[in-house]
Amino acid sequence: MNSNGEPIIEVVDLVRKFGDRAVLRDISFNVHRGETLVIMGGSGCGKSTLLRHMIGSMKPTSGSVKIFGEEVTTMNEREIERVRRRFGMLFQSGALLASLTVGENVALPLLQHTDKSADEIEQIVKQKLKMVGLTGFEDLKPAEISGGMKKRVGLARALALDPELLFSDEPTSGLDPIMTAVVDQLTLKLTHGSHMTAVVVSHDMTSAFRIGTRMIMLGHGSIVAQGTPDEIRSSPNPEVQQFIHGEADGPIPLNISQEEHEHHQHVKPRPFVGARHRFHHKTP
Numbered sequence: 001m002n003s004n005g006e007p008i009i010e011v012v013d014l015v016r017k018f019g020d021r022a023v024l025r026d027i028s029f030n031v032h033r034g035e036t037l038v039i040m041g042g043s044g045c046g047k048s049t050l051l052r053h054m055i056g057s058m059k060p061t062s063g064s065v066k067i068f069g070e071e072v073t074t075m076n077e078r079e080i081e082r083v084r085r086r087f088g089m090l091f092q093s094g095a096l097l098a099s100l101t102v103g104e105n106v107a108l109p110l111l112q113h114t115d116k117s118a119d120e121i122e123q124i125v126k127q128k129l130k131m132v133g134l135t136g137f138e139d140l141k142p143a144e145i146s147g148g149m150k151k152r153v154g155l156a157r158a159l160a161l162d163p164e165l166l167f168s169d170e171p172t173s174g175l176d177p178i179m180t181a182v183v184d185q186l187t188l189k190l191t192h193g194s195h196m197t198a199v200v201v202s203h204d205m206t207s208a209f210r211i212g213t214r215m216i217m218l219g220h221g222s223i224v225a226q227g228t229p230d231e232i233r234s235s236p237n238p239e240v241q242q243f244i245h246g247e248a249d250g251p252i253p254l255n256i257s258q259e260e261h262e263h264h265q266h267v268k269p270r271p272f273v274g275a276r277h278r279f280h281h282k283t284p
């Protein structure tokens, strides 16, 4: 771990509740320049929520998040926009704008944050699409490309401004093993060559161990384990071992918690009411 200099990200005692349910509890960690921090943990354990707090798009119940030394939890939208110029974000869903072409989606941050000419932007868009193996797809709409391709367009857009910090939520989910390796190589090239810092959410263990220089495992809204890939691999914690080996049997509960179960019992289910309405209006 490179602990020289000030951390690029400092998360201190972060707590986030939805209603009275704590999804993140007392999360604290730092990320230093050049590191690739992999955040892993079971579905619904709070990984995307943690990322949203790190990029300032969600406000915590309590606690602090500093990026580049600046507190983001108290920033207004305009201040966050200024910080956003310095990092890229790949959302779990890809979050492409359906009405824009692939090329226009990648160009978006350049149009928003720079005064580059149309020609310059076109060149950069071509270069970023090439990096993710999508040369020639500029003019297609998101609806005309596959899920894995959308992911890669999202990555190209996240890299459009050559960010010094990249947040990536499941960048390789839905990609085949070869394309996963391509995206991992790209992350490695950018972190090693250009000293980019990366925070990557992943439950693809091959990918996580290929790119991670440090790892955090979340569970029950807290950090269950953190360390170098070697430390995580040899962790005596049975939850960590179950997770990294993908075993069905182990201490990680598969059912929703009793607390959550009780919470759901208070909500009267009205199955299919909305669905039926939508079904009737759906064109085949």
Ligand SMILES: Nc1ncnc2c1ncn2[C@@H]1O[C@H](COP(=O)(O)OP(=O)(O)OP(=O)(O)O)[C@@H](O)[C@H]1O
Binding pocket: 018, 023, 041, 042, 043, 044, 045, 046, 047, 048, 049, 050, 092
């Ligand atoms: N806006 C919200 N309002 C209420 N609950 C939310 C909200 N966003 C997230 N949650 C809850 O927080 C928990 C964590 O969700 P999150 O999306 O962070 O999980 P995750 O670890 O990213 O899961 P996955 O691996 O499936 O993507 C879930 O129980 C979810 O229902």
Ligand SMILES: [Mg+2]
Binding pocket: 047, 048, 049, 092, 169
């Ligand atoms: Mg998620």
